[in-house]
Amino acid sequence: MIHPDTEVRFISLEKGRGLFASKAIPAGTIVWCRDPLDREISPLEMDNYTPVFREILLTYSFRNNKGNYIFCWDNGRYINHSFASNCCSTPYEIEIAIRNIEKGEELTDDYGFLNIIEPFEALPEGTERSVVYPDDLLRYSDLWDVALQNTFPKIKTVPQPLQNFMSLETWQKINNISAGKEPLASIRSCYFSSSSKGSS
Numbered sequence: 001m002i003h004p005d006t007e008v009r010f011i012s013l014e015k016g017r018g019l020f021a022s023k024a025i026p027a028g029t030i031v032w033c034r035d036p037l038d039r040e041i042s043p044l045e046m047d048n049y050t051p052v053f054r055e056i057l058l059t060y061s062f063r064n065n066k067g068n069y070i071f072c073w074d075n076g077r078y079i080n081h082s083f084a085s086n087c088c089s090t091p092y093e094i095e096i097a098i099r100n101i102e103k104g105e106e107l108t109d110d111y112g113f114l115n116i117i118e119p120f121e122a123l124p125e126g127t128e129r130s131v132v133y134p135d136d137l138l139r140y141s142d143l144w145d146v147a148l149q150n151t152f153p154k155i156k157t158v159p160q161p162l163q164n165f166m167s168l169e170t171w172q173k174i175n176n177i178s179a180g181k182e183p184l185a186s187i188r189s190c191y192f193s194s195s196s197k198g199s200s
Helices: 043-047 051-059 136-157 168-178 194-199
Strands: 006-012 016-021 030-033 039-041 061-063 069-071 087-089 094-097
Touching (some): 051 061, 051 069, 087 136, 136 168
Antiparallel strands (some): 061 069
């Protein structure tokens, strides 16, 4: 489920559409959570689709740490890549805003934490990185962990419109982490290694 204060806009022929904030979204806001309408598709299921449907699913899915594809049913599928993203995945099937997102600003992810299958060259942003690799979670998890550690405590201090769409178990875990009762897991735990796919 994507945050309600967002809307899809056309950007350009090169980039296509993107997801933008229709109101200001403060740091610590849960901007996406997995809900029962999101489909989890195994690699075997994916192979059973015809090429045209497989391409659609691959375009609008990300892989979890089991190597299964999570197909987002709503506008969350339009979140584009940025090496300086303002949103970040977590090990808890939620994404949070890691800095304040202004009204009219595009919501972005670093596709490096989405377990992509093949490397791709991203549009230039003036950053040191220019290519997203399948093992970026191993390369940059320390940096993303710092961003999450700095932002996660704010979850309990800002409005959370998606709370009612989350499982009680997930919300309780967030409460425990915020209260210091359990540690924040590393985003590295989201990594899927293709070398272990035979055991999943």
